[in-house]
Amino acid sequence: MGLEDDLERYREVGEKRRQDLTEFIQYGDLGDSRPDEVKVPIKIVDPPEFVYDPRDIGGVGQGDGGTPDVGDPVGEPEEAAGDGDDGDDGDEPGEEGADHEYYEMDPEEFARELDEELGLDLDPKGKEVIEETEGDFTDITRSGPASTLDFERLFKEGLKRKLAMDFDEEYIKEALRVEGWGPEAVFEWARGEHIPVSRAWIDDADGSIPDGERSRWVSIEEMEANVDREATAARIRREGIEEIPFRRSDERYRYPEIVEEREKNVVVVNIRDVSGSMRESKRELVERTFTPLDWYLTGKYDNAEFVYIAHDADAWEVDRGDFFGIRSGGGTRISSAYELAAEILDEEYPWSEWNRYVFAAGDSENSSNDTEQRVIPLMEGIDANLHAYVETQPSGNAINATHAEELERHFGDDSNVAVAYVQGADDVVDAIYTVLSTEDDDT
Template identity: 75%
Template sequence: MGLRDDLERFREVGEERREDLEEFISYGDLGGSGANNINIPIKVVDLPEFAYDPRDRGGVGQGQGGTPDVGQPVGPPQPGDGDEEGDPGEEGADHEYYQMDPEEFAQELDEQLGLDLEPKGKEVIEEIEGDFTDVTRSGPNSTLDFERLFKEGLKRKLSMDFDEEYVREALRVEGKDARDVFEWAREKNILVSWAWVADAYEDVPESERDKWSSFEEMDENVEQTTTLQRIRRDGLREVPFRREDERYRHPEIIEKKEKNVVVVNIRDVSGSMREKKRELVERTFTPLDWYLTGKYDNAEFVYIAHDAEAWQVEREEFFGIRSGGGTKISSAYELAAAILEEEYPWREWNRYVFAAGDSENSSNDTTENVVPLMEEIPANLHAYVETQPGGNAINATHAEEVERALGDTGNVVVARVSRPEDVVDAIYDILSTEDDDQ
């Protein structure tokens, strides 16, 4: 393998191969990404190159004036002998980032986890105005479709027009009156009215009414011109417009089907939620937000924090929030129910309600309050993520009680995360549980 091949290999490894997505979710810096842009680290590898010692040195085996004796101090390191500042290994390797949008993230996560999920639930129809391709019988003059009006008038003229001079010559056939000429014209598909023939017959002098012995003789001696020939010869002097031909341009109303989703994220920030527990919550919720943003046409998020009471927060505060105090999980579900009822009606929105904590809750709150609230809140999916590093605590019973009460309902899932390696499995369990019938 030559130097060029080595260079290409280094480029492939260093620039094109980013961190594995599952590894990034479990161990990566999720906080370095935003809501709509995900930064996946890329290890930058230095390309091989020849290096030359910048110091002026003599030939082989030659010292540099005054070579010290064995054991004699040589003095402090000179610039270029190592790092000028800092301890060895203080600086890490350089990193760059591969940027994904949520749609690409969702697609790749589907591929890695074997999900291939499609958004479920209702479609909201939004009506938008398109091009002026529809027409109506009324409207402002500025939208009158004059081209259509002209075409309709021209078609009427072409269908009603006839060679007047040709018909007048027929009125000069010996022994034929106006009725005979009208019937002759009808046989020849000349669309002339009876009133016009009768009036024209009266205008023919008596001395000229025997000019032709028959219609056949007249036809042989008089050339009939077409409408197109007359327009070319005389021009288009008159087009018969009628009000019934008027049409007004109107924008086409397009029904755009759009899948909407609202995701309610609930997290316990009570005193028992130590740093490791908080990190596991954030590692689970952050990729779920990205995934659903990428899957749905329109995704909105509601963030609720709670200890013994609940309050709504912004996304930036939600990921990284710290608090203290006791725990009452039902307070968060009461707030979620009120927000959903007021702002995100079930008939228009797909709903996901995700909650996470260490499963510690005030006495009887889960069975008496939380479970009934979860049953009352219509949602595509309810999920609870238990974060208990090192195993369950004695009083961490919330997840178990929810699972026992609602585990068979089809749209409720409980996932347990005790270490970063469990996060991807939890995400899979949540995303593969949504009930098709909801």
């Protein structure tokens, strides 16, 4: 085993020691990652290496000139850094920070691992048609090019008609030999017996009966008792089929099924309260909750777009870089954010073409009656796979922090509205699970 093999083996050991995903979400440094690359710290296991003792410098070949003669004093060896008695000259045991590298995963891998750890099973549905292709020739139409005529179907339809129209000709002719019966009587009798013979055929057959045979049977009952009626299947096996009666109405033409390939696309509207009450600890909890949600949905969908809305008493759109850090000194009117979200979604992301998620976060403080009179009706009016509100209150509920409770009370067990509470980092993963496990599979 060479040195390269050793290094690879030690790196595999290090990757196995990467930070647990839920621990990373709760306490890790999310800022080192990018929207398309999640960087989870791993501890590096230092591979063994050969080093010289700094007190053992010298010997053959260790310098040209200055080598002392036998008996000359060489002085005391210098202390290595950290080896002295003075505590200021080196780190105490355990004080040195561990070296880290990163295990890099794309959002798809992040989503798979989070699914596994949290037991999620989100199955995104495609909406926007990006391509139509011709599939198998499984659909049928009444017209088309001759090359697509379904001969098998045509034959079956003709065969069914042949079997439905077939009858025992000799049996009918024996009825014409009943004394006193003519074509009219035989036709009425045949109709009663459900024999599919036409009057014209009976008239033609009557002309072929010799006069001496027209009184062979005294009655129809005598004829039926002495003549067996041959079944159609037995006669076909004996005689075969000379022709099959096809009709134009039997013709069917195959054409390919049109297969629509739909892109699994999503727009995520992230809303954050940036009013004066949203201090740094609250903002950090919003970032720690929303960032993994963004990664997860990016990994789940073919195309993910994000809209970031900040609000105090008014709302405005911001870029991602400003979303988590911005702070205002104004009051709070959460409905302003939903008004802006509805406008953006209607103009740029129609519900018929886009999956939609609307996530909002704040400390649940809102202006009087705004939740009941404005926010709830707006949420009900915005079509979305999922609405979610995440309350971030590190110190627990404040007196005026009622927004989340009002939403929970109104929507109850609604399958596309989630309400989660985060008081600290320990609650983040549970909040993420609450949000992602709420979406109705049929949405």
